[in-house]
Amino acid sequence: MLKSSRKPILAPPQAEKEYSVRIYPDQCDGCELCVEFCPVDVLEIDLESYNSRMLHYAKTAKPDDCVGCKQCERLCPTASIFISEKEVS
């Protein structure tokens, strides 16, 4: 069999990225900004639970869908939500 001397033009695909969403319920005011602006509906307000200030707070409804845009992190007025990247092989 002939050995090809052609080299790929494009870089090999990078490992897919996944993101983890961390929320601090006691800091959260339940303002829903993160819920409204998440483009893929990862977040929702937990209407069955209260934090230490007797407020409903944000929780992840579909954590695996996070695309790491960090809209939620930038918008949160109480710095209650953080996104971090995890590398998947």
Ligand code: SF4
């Ligand atoms: S980083 Fe983007 S996709 Fe992920 S939860 Fe926040 S707003 Fe949604």
Ligand code: SF4
């Ligand atoms: S934007 Fe911040 S304070 Fe508002 S619901 Fe989301 S996590 Fe809570």
